[in-house]
Amino acid sequence: MTHKKRVGLTISYIVLILISIIWLFPFFCLVLQSFRSYQSEFGGMVNYLVPKHFSLDSYKFLFSEGCQFTRWYANTFIIACFVSVLQTLVIIFVSYALSRMRFAGRRLLMNIWLVLGMFPGFLTMICLYFLLKQLGLTQGGAVPGLILIYVASSGMGYYVCKGYFDTMPKALDEAARIDGATRFQILYQMIIPLSKPIIIYTMLVSFMAPWCDFVFASYVAFGKSDSYNVAVALQRWVWTNDYQGYFTRFCAGGILVAVPVTLLFMFLQKYYVEGVTGGAVKG
């Protein structure tokens, strides 16, 4: 190895280590602050990072009688599971129809959906709220209401999955049809088993999305803390209850949310990378 190359590599390593520190630093702080003692120190924002006393106060509070954290956690988990399964089914159905079948109005349908996608999602918020209210799915019924909303329009997010289906040779379909398979059998017995990576990607992405949604969730669950999801509840802790020392509790709650989701993501990272790369190239 030449001298020049060695210097180059050393600089690269230094830059990479710096980048890693920058990227991990906030998470490091988050963990440290979640262990700050609530009893002997203030629970809000303080001007030092390392707690003087490590304790599990904030975590204990989350699971205490007066705190609905477990309820919020369960809400979010239920929403995420339902959305993950249903949304993936819808996307597979739509992608299969648009990718493998040719029918009158196919182009038109795709163009209409493209145009609809250009409207900002929050535009329709009040109208959706009233529609849900008519169905009795706001406030107390916010959990099924949110599932309905997330799943209902998910057909428009078919791009990545359709792109994947498009790459499978059409000859496979034709061979199966000559052997007498129906379209349904082709989808069920051939396409789905062959698309494991993209199905896992879709499930992962749609599982993670509801954990982050707080805008619509807070609007639909308005004033009914039983129906909050974690994002709504923790965001309220930071913004409105901050002065009462809820900051460390937010950190603890954040950790409890982030750890399982992050582990799941890391575990399925390979599929995620495949999905986003494929999606990006096809546009």
Add this chain to the structure above:
Amino acid sequence: MKEKNTIGMQIAGFFKWIGADLKDIGTTFAGGDFRTRISYIIMGFGQLLRGQWVRGLSMLACEAGLLYFIFGFGMQYLKDFGTLGTSGRGFNPDGTVSYGDNSFFILLYSLLSIFAILALILLWRINLYQNKEAQHLLAMGKRLPSNGQDLHSLLDHNFDKTLLALPCLGIFVFTVLPIFFMICVAFTNYDYNHQPPSQLFTWVGLENFRNLFSTGGEGYGSTFFTVLTWTLVWSFFATFLNYFLGMAVAILINQKGIKFKKLWRTILVMTIAVPQFVSLLYVGKMFAADGLVNSYLIKWGLISRAIPFWTNPLYSRILIIVINLWVGIPYIMLIATGLLMNIPEDLYESAKIDGANAFQMFFSITLPYMLFVTGPFLLTQFIGNLNNFNVIFLLTQGKPQSMNLKGGAGYTDLLVTWLYKMTVNDTNYKTAAVIGIMVFIVTAVISLVVYNVLPSVKDEEGFQ
């Protein structure tokens, strides 16, 4: 010139199609037997008499259902569509409650009825077509598809209809209908002073649009242009800074001789994995006046007073773009890593032989290739950033606000976050609807323009 021509031809083609369709309806009636002719009024009649009761019954059920909906339910609202109601909820002279009209429901259910009428016309047309086909097949001496075949075809060559029925219904009810509703609201005076059922709202024409653009008096003009400019500036930096720096990081990790490639990538990917409301809310707090960053800078004696990261317009704008790098670089890095590996190695080899250095190779091989492949992706990223609600809202909620900006807008507000505030804080639905339409127009214009100049769209063969 060429563009105009094709649009003109499309319009002409559309009218030709309508004409041919009307003519077909006429000839079907003229040449139809009594089953077909009665089907013009009682949908599904011909199909039933010809033994296709699956088709016949579903047609009949659709007609009955839609007619019942339109006349039994929709008409009471549709008749008030022109005024959106005349009397709100109040009290009769004798002291009892008079329920009056509700503009919201009049508008919503009128739209629904209009869509129901369109659906009825479409079904009616399909019904005629089915009758014509059946008659034609019988005249040729062929057998009609049996009920079993009809049902079976829903899993076979009509499988697309089975698959798309529910997704399309969902999109219609929860996307199309609300969007049409809000487009209509943009032409009404629906705001905090006009909240049904007690106060009705009504049509006001283009007043809201005029109000948004006018710079004097009550108009939102100057605020709108400030927010629009920042939205575009933000989108530009958020897209291209992330893109180039993300690519740089990917190249850095991809270098030959760097070890633990997977580790570096995994560290970066943490920001994608951790839900944004946790990471961004926390990072936002780190830079608050009493946050960690300011506390330590003061403690170390580097500054004497807290830096107003979130209260100074310029600082907060720059900081948002920087924090967005933290969010966005890993994402681009993942994509770029996959793509960089696709660049044929011999391109670099031959460049090296020609004496090119690393920078020359980057600008003449890597960058053109990446731009070509990711052109459409950059467009979707740009559009996504125009509507990047989470990053802005979790970090600043659009603050800092100022007396110079109207409608609760702040200096870091994007059009979408402003729209959100209009809806939730001010219940100023009419202006929110107009802003929504503006976002749509901006998105559509940018997409159309960029799409027409993208090399990968024009020249699909390049780099292959």
